[in-house]
Amino acid sequence: DAKTTQPPSMDCAEGRAANLPCNHSTISGNEYVYWYRQIHSQGPQYIIHGLKNNETNEMASLIITEDRKSSTLILPHATLRDTAVYYCIVRVAVGSNFGNEKLTFGTGTRLTIIP
């Protein structure tokens, strides 16, 4: 099972780009990288996911290195509402007869946007 490593905390000035790194050096070829965030004890919210190529949506961009061993989530113009814990996750195969998969959440990066 691929595991992820994230810095425990980061600060970013409001209006600047927030770049959140994630290391997943043991990721296998068919595992996706997912990003979620959790704002102040609310339920986590999906942000973006990718396999090999860089991805962009209305919330963020995801940059995955060519060897897929790390990725970076980019919030292009951070606002105070982006203050949250950000989770980088790789899809983990379930050890059961179902052959289905679950997502395992680590402790994430606490991002604080500074006014």
Place this chain on the structure above:
Amino acid sequence: NAGVTQTPKFRILKIGQSMTLQCTQDMNHNYMYWYRQDPGMGLKLIYYSVGAGITDKGEVPNGYNVSRSTTEDFPLRLELAAPSQTSVYFCATRDRAIGATNEKLFFGSGTQLSVL
């Protein structure tokens, strides 16, 4: 379209009491999950279900039971509450998209449980 609804939002239990945390969804998603989150920690999977009548254990199933009699509902049962079960509980769902490339989870707002 309410999404994922959890009840109650808060509950205080005495040691040894039992209770059921309710989770219901109106998105017709096959997959449903129960997570717990202890203070300052990430989420840990308790149980999950891939469809009505099918459940399986996650990372931390001890002390809990689940059932899935309908697509919509996935209740979590605590039989003998212990202080170690003090936590915030989140229910989540996802659709079973063809090709399984979209593993987007939808979370409820959580139930904060204290066992004293």
